[in-house]
Amino acid sequence: MRNHRILTLTSVQNEKVKAFASLLEKKHRDRSGKFLIEGVHLVQEALLAGAAVETVVFDAERGIPNELEDLLAESSCELVEASPSVMAKCTATDTPPPVFGIVAKPDVDRQTLYGEDSLVVVLDGVRDPGNVGTIIRSADAVGADAVILGRGCVDLYNPKTVRSTMGSLFHLPIMEGDLAELLPEAKQHGIRLIGTSLQASDTCYSYDWRGAAWLLLGNESSGLSDQTLVQVDDSIIIPMHGRSESLNVAMAATVVLYEALRQRRYLS
Template sequence: MNPNYDLLISSIQNERVKQWASLLDKKHRDRSGQFIIEGVHLVQEALKSGIEVSVIVYDNERGIPSELRDAPKLGSSGYEAAKAAEWVQASRAVMAKCTGTDTPPPIFAVVSKPEHDQSALYLENSLVVVLDGVRDPGNVGTIVRSADAVAADAVILGKGCVDLYNPKTVRSTMGSLFHLPIIEGDLAELLPIAREKGIKLVGTSLQATHTCYSYDWKQPTWLLMGSESDGLSQDVRLQLDEAVIIPMPGGTESLNVATATAVLLFEGLRQRKY
C-alpha cells in the first residue's frame, strides 16, 4: 500500500468531506452509485470481495489498523485492492462527520455498489430469500447474514424494504452483503417468472397446515418473508405455492422476522446437506 501520508484532511468544511458525508443520504447514494462502509472488518471484506474501493480514510491519531497492513490477512487479491485504493488521513471530527456516529470508527471506505445480474435467482435447485416490506435495518442485515451462512443463492429486496446501503443496514450485514447477490426488484415482475421456471414460492402462515419440517426444501424454493408488523402483502401472499408454520410449543406467539427466516433457512440447509 502507498498511503498518502502528505494528505491530511482535518476540516469538516473540506469539499471531499462534504461529498463523503453526503453518502449518508439515500438520494446521493443512488446518484453516485457509491456508499460508505465503516470499521476494519467491513473494509477487509470489501477488499477481499473484489468490489471497487475508491478511497480508504483512516483516523490520523490511530493510524492504519494492523489488519489492513498485512497481506496474509487480506489475501493476495485483497492486498492488491488495498494498494490500488487511495488512502487518506483524517481528523476525528471528519471521521465522525462522514459516518454519522458519536463514536467514529478508526477507518471507513467509499465503495461502489456491486452490480448483480438476475441469473443467480434462477439457478438449478435455487434457494433464494425474498423480502417484502421488511423495513428494519437490523432485521434485513441479520437475514442477509443467515442467507450467507447457509449458502443461499441470493436475497431479493422488494418494494418497501429498507435501503440495503443505509449505513445501519450495511453495518448489520457484517460483510455478508459482499458474499452473495442482493437484488432490489419488483416482486410483481419477479415472482411470476420464478413460478414459470418451476420454483416453489413458500411463505409462513399461522393458519398453515404443514410445518416447516414437513416441507421439502430440497426442491427449488424462494422463501418469502413479510414486514415485521403486517407479514406478506396481499398481492404477494396470493402468489404462494405453499404456506408453512414454525412449531412453537412454548408460550410465545410469534418470532421476529429475522429469527423466523433463520429457522427456515437452516432447516433448508439440514435437508439439503445433512
C-alpha cells in the first residue's frame, strides 16, 4: 500500500477521533469542508469515482474489507485502524459499519449546469433525506447532468442523505445553492424551468423534454415555494388513473426523469 504506516486509534478521547465524530454535525461539516461516508459500498464508490477521500478508518478487529484492499493499495489516503468504541463514536448507525471514510466536499463548476442539452434536477425545500437520496439515484440512473439542492433542503452531507444516495453522490455533480440566483441565471442561458402542477395542461408524457431543461421539485407537503413558482416556464402533470391521491416527490421525480430519458435517447 502507498500508506507508509497504518495509524492506530483506540481512545474515543483522542483529538483525531473527536474531529472525525464532529462531522456528524452540520456546523462542523460546513466549517471543515469535509463529510463522513459509512460502509464498504460508499467507501468503494468514492474511491472508484476518484473522490477526494482523505482518510479511511476500519475496525481493527475485523480488518480491511476485502473489497477495498486493491483500491486502498492504489490510494494515497490516510489509513487508520480503530477500536470498536471509536467506530461507534464516529458513525451514525445503530450497528457501526466495518469502515468509514472522510471526504472533502467537491467544488462544482457552475458552467457544467448550463449545457445546451442539460437535464438538471432542482430541489426546493425537499427535507427528507430518503427522498433526496432517491432523487439523486434516479438522476444518476437516467444520466442527468446535475442535481441542485436549494435552501431549505436537507443537508446533502447529512449521514442519512449520504447513505440513501447509495454512492450516486459520487457519480454526477451535486451542489447546494441559492435558487433565487441560479434559476434566473439558467433562464439567461436559454434553459426551460419545468415544474409540476395539478392545473397543468401538459402531462409529463406529452411535454417535449428534448433540449436544455431543469426539473423543479418542491417540498413534500407544500410543493414549490412562491419565489420558485414565479420562475417556472412550463408546468406538467403526472396522470393518475387509480385512486391514489399523489406520488411522493422521489417517485414523481423518477417517473418524469425516465420519460425525459425515453424522449432523449429512445425516440427513433
